Amino acid sequence: MISTKNLLYLKVAIGTLFILSVSRLMPHPPNFTSLIALSFYIPAAFGLRFIPVIIISLLFTDLIISLHSTLLFTHGSVLLIGLISRYFNKSLLFRVFGTATGAVIFYLVTNFGVWSNGSYGYDINGLITCYTLALPFFGNTLLSTFIYSSIIETIYKFYNINFKITKKL
DSSP states (O other), X not given: OOOHHHXXXXXXXXXXXXXXXXXXXXXXXXXXXXXXXXXXXXXXXXOGGGHHHHHHHHHHHHHHHOOOTTHHHHHHHHHHHHHHGGGGOSSHHHHHHHHHHHHHHHHHHHXXXXXXXXXXXXXXXXXXXXXXXXXXXXXXXXXXXXXXXXXXXXXXXXXXXXXXXXXXX
């Protein structure tokens, strides 16, 4: 018999995998996925123990799309976003600021990973070029993060679920 706690974990894992897979595998503009919103809201709503669900779901979709040289930076930024989500869980305004912070973290960390691969040279000009050329992708990341976050907030309000961290780790 599956415990209530394990059943919740299983439901969240399947739901996260489904939502992330659909948003990453269907045709979409670059960086327009549910990744940042899920990375923020799943740990904020259910607790830090759910961060592996997001990372495993991301890895699963990466295996389908293809593995890439910035995988550690992408997964590391998702981990960091999940870890900070508990500090932005006080109100809707805090969560909006938290998801924006998550998008900035993703932009900074993943583009540092791109720069560290050497495509733009290993100097300050290459670093600036890398971050500058990534700005359109950052716009898509912000827009998708706010859209998916709005959907998540609406679902939570509809079901009257409070944003409480279930267990501090």
